[in-house]
Amino acid sequence: MEQQLSTSTLTFINSFNQQDSRVLTAEAIVFLSELVEKFAAQRESLLQERLVRQKKIDSGILPDFISETHSIKNDNWKIQNIPEDLQDRRVEITGPVERKMVINALNANVKVFMADFEDSLSPSWDKLIDGQINLSDAIRGDISYTNENGKVYQLKSDPAVLIARVRGLHLDEKHVLFEGKPIPGGLFDFALYFFHNYATLLEKGSGPYFYIPKLESWQEAKWWSDVFSTAEDTMGLPRGTIKATVLIETLPAVFQMDEILYYMRHHIVGLNCGRWDYIFSYIKTLKEHSDKVLPDRQVVTMTQSFLSAYSRLLIKTCHRRGAFAMGGMSAFIPSKDEEENKAILAKVKADKELEASNGHDGSWVAHPGLADTVMNVFNQAFGSHKNQLHVLRETDPEISAQELLQPCEGERTEEGMRANIRVAVQYIEAWISGNGCVPIYGLMEDAATAEISRTSIWQWIRHGKSLSNGEKVTKALFEEMLDEELQVIQKELGDQRFQNGRFREAADLMRRITTQDELIEFLTIPGYQLID
Template identity: 75%
Template sequence: MIQQAISTELAFSQPFGRAEQQILTDAAVDFLSELVTRFTPRRNELLAERKLSQTKIDSGMLPDFISETASIKNGGWKIRGIPADLQDRRVEITGPVERKMVINALNANVNVFMADFEDSLAPSWEKVIAGQINLRDAVNGTISYSNEAGKIYQLKPNPAVLICRVRGLHLPEKHVSWRGEAIPGSLFDFALYFFHNVDTLLAKGSGPYFYLPKTQSFQEAAWWSEVFSYAEDRFDLPRGTIKATLLIETLPAVFQMDEILYHLRDHIVGLNCGRWDYIFSYIKTLKNYPERVLPDRQSVTMDQGFLDAYSRLLIKTCHRRGAFAMGGMAAFIPSKESERNSWVLNKVRADKQREADNGHDGTWIAHPGLADSVMTVFNQALGEKPNQLEVLRENDAPITAEQLLEPCKGQRTEAGMRANIRVAVQYIEAWISGNGCVPIYGLMEDAATAEISRTSIWQWIHHQKTLEDGQQVNASLFSKMLAEEMQVIQQELGDQRFCQGRFDEAARLMERITTEPELVEFLTLPGYRLLP
């Protein structure tokens, strides 16, 4: 075992075992080092700019469209183009880069698998390195997995198209440092996936495709365009070889979609309605505005005005530029109880029918068991067409900033608050134990859905809101409910699972990030400190 590798620029804190030696080769580390050295300073500036923008919003300047970029918004430009194997994306499945999950997702009745290094992966060093090996083996067609019972999982012919979601700009990779600071997780994920797979993907008629999360401004999109162009030039590839789909999952970004598409026009193929993170971002961005506090999470559905406007604006903006407008995640998971399962499938079909009717080109699911139902909805909507790029929504009235910021109707209930506590604690416990994608109460929870749960309560406490029954939401009420709901969780899971888990740590973290005077921006940042 090599103790650790140090490139001219990068220091690795973990020993290099067999897994690391496969992925962190000298040539791969050299490429990563080039990207980190060249692009980290600007990334740090972009994160500082986020804080400045948020300070302005906190002070009373609500997000709005940018008047200075009128020439971009009014121009007749289009994106560079969409590769053949990305023309039909009617159903996409998402999940972490774990070996069995990768095989099952690629074999599902879907068009695309988004392999996730971000919200559904707890990025321990071991999982991040194993994820790169798993994706390399999937691209090479050699991936297989045997469970403890000896069942073997292998790829079927014609698997789904693979897209890699890298970590957001704010997330560090703490096991690799540059000039004494943790490097950006996004560059680590991008560099290694691109380096190890670009030749094989191109030889198969596909390409290096990425999902970009948590973008907040067109300047961040421009940064990614520079990263992609540098990588293409470095490996003598034509401009536009790298393709990206960018998630519009922050409130600031919804006001800059034209600009984001423009600055990534050589590489972008579409935008995606990342609805759960978008709801979380609505809470976080407007945290100082008492009139914009959200109700129970269960009430915040896509038929609410501010979310419907977001979906329709994204479709209109994308299709005008020749880019795809992807729908959001169905977080439901199938049930073994037939009555419950029928209810789940009906809810999912109705949600996906709304997206298809609006003009989305495809949508997301979190479980293979939903693939057939969702595929049927989009097959009926699309017919023989691969997508709905022709749906331009030209007759829509202009969507205003007021519509995108509209307060959301609904109740704040004790049951809703208690449910938020149970979901967030169980998710945090799973995450700090190394599992970032967790079925809880019939939903596939990832970091985004847990973020809604804890920030909603923070917002209610911060603005001294009352519940429907008149109870004042404050830190002491939350602490009382947290203690009571910990007992409920213990009863539901059983003493053995509860005592073997990290529930006390999860509860302490939940209490801290829900009651601090300043809203903690992402639970994954303090959570990451508790990961190996």
């Protein structure tokens, strides 16, 4: 039963249970309230600016580098510093903030665990609160987990460095209201993690480290930097105690990397190639441009010229400023079949060798079973170095806006379209059922890959594209395939799993966001209304 609880200037929709009270102490609520009061309105303005920018792009004005920040690009400034325990990030593992995952990830053969409150977490209230508790327990070294068979999971003595990824600027926290409106989800995640853990982290020789997702402009980066500065001032901490890595995973942001680094220079330690979200953003941003339509998702790899340009530009920009350039996610999952697993590891190795040879300072994996393979690749590339900040790519030719906007060739196949439908429906079903990180067909899927799947089809319908078999992609064709692929999913998973799941709800949401004329920006926004 819903019960509104007003504390300070915030209203909490639910009354607190014992777990909630551990996280939402009176002092933590005051800290959160102060940040919300100071920054919520500006966040609304930044989201409005996104809409204005998108309208211009829809009308034909393509994204480009910014001329008015010429001096920022040309001056020889550097970011403030990189803490000692972040100097070596050659392999990072990512995953949601669930208790068993936190232990396994921190124990893996990696340098960093990115604990995710965003794309791989279904943000129900209980999961968000439990996630905060799990990370606090891990930081204090007293986390353990016992599964249903009695197996005990415990933290090893030298775990990976912890970085928390908060929710993007566009996501609300609907369970907490300020002036009658949901507060920013990212502020909720940041405030509680920082407040409860900064002192312990600093005592241990680490610090409050964050990944910031989905930024689209330097103004948004400055907003986060101001949030960090306010938090530091409130606690009497030196400027630059909080450190962040920013994901360059939107098309608008790739044109403002120098500016993002500059306006976050006291707090930033690097940028990351968030490749899956970047592909999604490419489709979403250029949705009205019929000459910018991408082929099957499986074809759009980092070897394609527009993605290779994005990776190389990110490395060159970061290293010139003394910042890390992190590589993207390998979403493969190891197979129990020996031959199949060899093939998977060979693909992962080739992908990471490309990143390492480009000059990236490390890369992501979604599964501990890939860590050794990726570690070997970067060990070989780094030699005696901890990173590749020395790889400056100074002789590279200038990368143009045209290069970054040039779509890749490839077929749109019936098989690819059907695969998109099956992946998106299964992911949406898992997400609205409380699981944001899902193994599907040998890949660890999160919201980004489901977003690519559904926006691809939306854009094919929008521009009347044809499949390689000559069939035109229409709403009617999509709906027919959706009904057929729902039956395939039922057959693959079995009647019991299908009937006990929320597949029809997921299919209804997929149908709505793929066929309506206005593209829904993020499936997680309407999806959020379907979870507690």
